[in-house]
Each structure stands twice: as structure tokens, then as C-alpha cells.
Amino acid sequence: QVQLVESGGGLVQAGGSLRLSCAASGRTFSTYVMAWFRQAPGKEREFVAGISRSGGSTFNADSVKGRFTISRDNAKNTVYLQMNSLKPEDAAVYYCAATVRLSGIVRDGRGYDYWGQGTQVTVSS
Secondary structure (H helix, E strand, C coil), rough: CCCEEEECCCEEEEECCCCEEEECCCCHHHEEEEEEEEECCCCCCCEEEEEEECCCCCECCHHHHHCEEEEECCCCCCEEEEEEECCCHHHHEEEEEECCCCCCCCCCCHHCCCEEECCCEEEEC
């Protein structure tokens, strides 16, 4: 069983930055492909960014390209999401997710086996 705990959410003005963290339990973190998703009220959950097991490969959704960066530290069992130039439309609950079944980054949430509880990001205009 893998437990994921997000932190770092909060209220920020448009144009500002936040860094989300997701700490994972277990001794095999480096075998998980990790991703961040988000869900705004009344909207479907959407993929934000994903990162390969080693961290050598990443993929961002078009909506966040050039503004968000996903990274991981396998020694600390943690994945990060650096969010810059935040916009009001980025406001959502952000979730990290892990897959142990798949070896590549997938944008479909059904490919992920474990989810965190979410952290709220609010962006004021």
C-alpha cells in the first residue's frame, strides 16, 4: 500500500507562485510513475503533469506548459509541482497520483493506483 500526502497549497494572487509537494510512503518510490491532477468545482479531473520513475522524462498539459514544472527526489520519496505565473483558472484541488502498473506517463487518471487527499490552490485575480 502506498500513501500519498500533498502539501503546499494555499491562496496566491494571480501571477504568483506556489510549490506543491507530495510525500510518498514505502521503500519503492523510484518504481512509481508520478503525476499531478487537478479538479475545479463543477469540472472533471484533469491531468496537469507527469514524471517518469527516474525523473528523466516529464510531460505537461498544454494549459500549464511553460508555467508549471514537475520534479521528484527519489531519495526523499517526494514529487513536486512548481507553479509559476498562476492564473485564476488554475484554482482547483490538486492531487498527486502514483502508478505501479504502468511504466510510462499516462494522462488518464484510471491508470493510477494511488491518490493523495488533495490540496487546495486558490488564485485571486
